Amino acid sequence: MNNTDALGELGWSAHWQGLFASIDMAGMVPGRVIRGERTNLLVATAAGVVRAGTATRLLKASDDASALPVVGDWVALSTPAGEGTPQVETVLDRRNAIVRGDAGRTSATQALAANIDTVFVVHPIAGEPNLRRLERExxxxxxxxxxxxxxxxxxxxxxxxxxxxxxxxxxxxxxxIVPVNALDSVSAAVLLAHVGAGRSAVLLGPSGAGKSTLINALLGEQRQATGEVRVNDGRGRHTTVARELVRIPGHGVIIDTPGLRAVGLTGDEEGIARAFPEIEALALSCRFRDCRHADEPDCAVREAVETGSIDAERLASFHKLQREQQVAATKTDARARAEEHRKGRVMAKVVKNFYKSTGRS
Ligand SMILES: Nc1nc2c(ncn2[C@@H]2O[C@H](COP(=O)(O)OP(=O)(O)O)[C@@H](O)[C@H]2O)c(=O)[nH]1
Ligand SMILES: [Mg+2]
Ligand SMILES: [Zn+2]
Structure with missing residues (x-):
């Protein structure tokens, strides 16, 4: 296998080649992050998988944690001669990323995986499906x-x-919607239609849903640790502890993730609109263009709830996610303002020092 093939199997393409070529740094090699974060990364390169860190400059420069390298990122790696650890010097511009908003107090968002074509939202069918969690994911x-x-x-x-x-x-x-028995490789193979060669998928869903089991079935080997869901509280045990990119020979790559208990929304409106297309469609018939479907007159969405064509719980869920998204958007704005302010202060200091050094004031 030549070098280009090794990267090609991970999804390397003319697009990435172009981005990589535009970085003017001698001695860099391209690679894809397959595991880890910050100073403790595993990066697949044409020459094999290497341990790598993140250049201090990058760690310091990123006011936003979501800009640091994550699983799925294509990066430019410096490879020091001798004993030194390779460092991620640049994260090539992401095509997209799964970003988790923080459901808590801070405004930080976290990229979970980058450069993804397909998101497999994985849920067990056996029990009552958790529709609200599904909507969120x-x-x-x-x-x-x-x-x-x-x-x-x-x-x-x-x-x-x-x-x-x-x-x-x-x-x-x-x-x-694809029902599968994740323990059966023939059944699991239906997923492969969505992960053709050069494509990347990520598995999202609660712990114990069968994400790692699916990967094992597709590989035909017990590569990923899997585990029973705890009986006493019905929660998964988080057998998978880290996000990890796995190559499926002859196909693309799939990123396994630990079950995230809470996936918060980010400030992006588009996701909710696409997850609730029937509400968006009806909204065109509301009297007010900016109808919130709350207590406005002539609201087509609320009418649909009254006649039973839309579930009241579904509309409630829409409102809940929208509120969360708006809070996240406000926090993002606030952080952007705070950052502007900080930069402003730094500039003021620089200017002051400059005048001091030139003896003016
Ligand atoms: N019978 C059956 N068991 C499954 C299926 N998928 C997963 N399991 C079992 O459910 C448990 C949790 O699976 P795991 O892959 O670790 O879930 P993960 O946390 O989403 O990675 C394991 O004991 C699996 O053997 C399935 O489709 N059928
Ligand atoms: Mg797992
Ligand atoms: Zn309305």
Missing amino acids: LAVAWSSGSRPVLVLTKSDLSDDAAAAIEAVETVAIGVD
Whole structure:
């Protein structure tokens, strides 16, 4: 296998080649982050997988943690001669990223995975589907700019798979829904249609849903640790502790993730609009163009809830996610202002020092 093939299997293309070529730094090699963060990365290069750090300059420059290298990023790596550890010097401009907003108090957003074509939203079909969590994850997937596919695992354990699919259809509008038995490689292979050669997918969903089991089935080997869901509290054990990019021979790459308990939304409106297309469509018939579907007169969305064509809980969920998105957007703005302010202060100091040194004031 030549070097280009090795990168090609990870999704390297003319697009990345172009970006990499535009970086004018001698001695750099391209690579893709397959695991880790900050000073402790694993990067796949044409010459193999190497441990790498992140250049101090990059660590310091990023006011925004979401700008640091994450799994899926294409990077330019400096490779020091001798004992030194390779360093990520530049993160090539992302095509997109799954960004997790912080549901808590801080405004920080965190990129979970970068340069993704397909987001597999993975949920077990066996129990009652958690529609509200699904809606949230679909909104996060859409807002990343990649296409979600809903994977319903444990179809072998479900008494009534058809009913479960029907239930999720009401919240996964315009999304492919694939029921699978993740333990069965033939069943799991339907995912491969969405991860052709050169493409990248990420698995998102609660712990214990079968994400790592799916990867093992696709590889035909027990590569990823998997585990039973704890019986006492029904929670997964987080058998998968780190996000990791796995190459599926003959196909693309899939990023395994630990189950995230809370995926917060970012300030992006688009994701919610795409996750609730029927509400967006009806909104065109509301009397007011900026109708919030709250207490405005002649609201087509509320009428639809009254006649039962839209579930009241679905509208409530829409409102909840929208509020969260707006809070996130406000926080992002506030952070941007604070950053401007900080830069302003630094500039003021620089100017003051300059005048001091020239003896003027
Ligand atoms: N019967 C059955 N068990 C499954 C299926 N998918 C996952 N499991 C089991 O569910 C448990 C959790 O799976 P795991 O892959 O670790 O979930 P993850 O946290 O999403 O990575 C493991 O014991 C798997 O064997 C499935 O489709 N059918
Ligand atoms: Mg796992
Ligand atoms: Zn309305």
